[in-house]
Amino acid sequence: MAEQETSPGLEGFGKKLLSLFIKDVPENRPRPVVPQAPNNPVIPPAVQANPVSTPLAPVTPSAEGSVDTKFVDHFASVLSKANQPGPDYFEFRETLKNLSNLNLSEDQQYQxxxxxxxxxxxxxxxxxxIxxxxxxLTALNNDQQxxxxTVDAALNEKVGGLSxxxxxxxxxxxxxxxxxxxxxxxIDANNGRLAQIGGEIDEQSRKIAQNKSNYEATLAVFVGQIKRDLLKLGEYIKQ
Incomplete structure (x- = not known):
């Protein structure tokens, strides 16, 4: 968003503008970065020339947001650029605001x-x-668009990137x-295999030990028999 340049005395104009529409003027805050108005304005519906039944009373901010002087200064810049020489709606609005404190009916105030x-x-x-x-209204409508x-672009850039x-x-x-x-x-499969391997090791160790014992026992029979035969040959057969 491009920042609007403000002319000398614009802060005062902004505060004056705010007082014409808002009851409680908030304290000044740093100005925001605000959008430039588009080149091709979209004209809002024209105000009817019929007598107005309700005065433009001070507007209460919505529950979702609050009036911020940084935007007031921006709107002051927008409206000052749309201002034409000579008395116009703003002078009428200011006069109407000054009459609001008098004990006059609504129609008397407007008259x-x-x-x-x-x-x-x-x-x-x-x-x-009118x-x-x-x-x-046209200037404000263009600025809103x-x-x-700029809000959509910021959402796409910031929120879209985060999404x-x-x-x-x-x-x-x-x-x-x-x-x-x-x-x-x-890991579970390896643990199961490890538990299985532990049992297999015990079984194979037992089998090998038993086989070794059987081997040694069988060997002892053969060795013992051969030694006995050798002993008897020496005893019974003379050379």
Missing amino acids: AAWASFRAMGGPADVSSL NSANQY AFSR NEQKQLQAENEQLAKQILELQRK
Whole structure:
């Protein structure tokens, strides 16, 4: 997002702008990085020229967010660029705001504000006032679209990158889990074979020991018999 440049005195204009729409003015904070307005504006629906039944009372921020002066200063920049020479909607809005503290009915406030607006040199035709208000709505609408595009781009870049990393790590963990499971199966198989080998060693050792004993016993018979025969040959047969 490109940062909007603010002209001298814009902070004061921003605070004044905020006071016309918001009851409680928050403390100043650092300005944000904000989007440039697109080249091809989308015109919002025109305000009807019929008498307005509800005044533009100070707006209460939504529960999901809060009014931040860093954005107020940005909107002040947007609206100041859309401002036309001479009295227009802002002067009317300021007059209407000043009348809100008087004990006047709603229609009396609007009639008095309209009379004061005309006395300032404003156009006598209410449609000119409505058109100027629509110009500010158009500027804000264009800025909102540009801001939405920057938010989408930031989500794609930041959140999208983190989502890809998340998926990659999850896939890697699944692969490692499979490898761990395979290794555990191999360890279990080896342990089973080790237990089996222990029994086989005992059995083979016993068999070999028994075979050795049988060999030695059988050998003793043959050796003993041959030695006995040699002894008897020496005893009974003379050379």
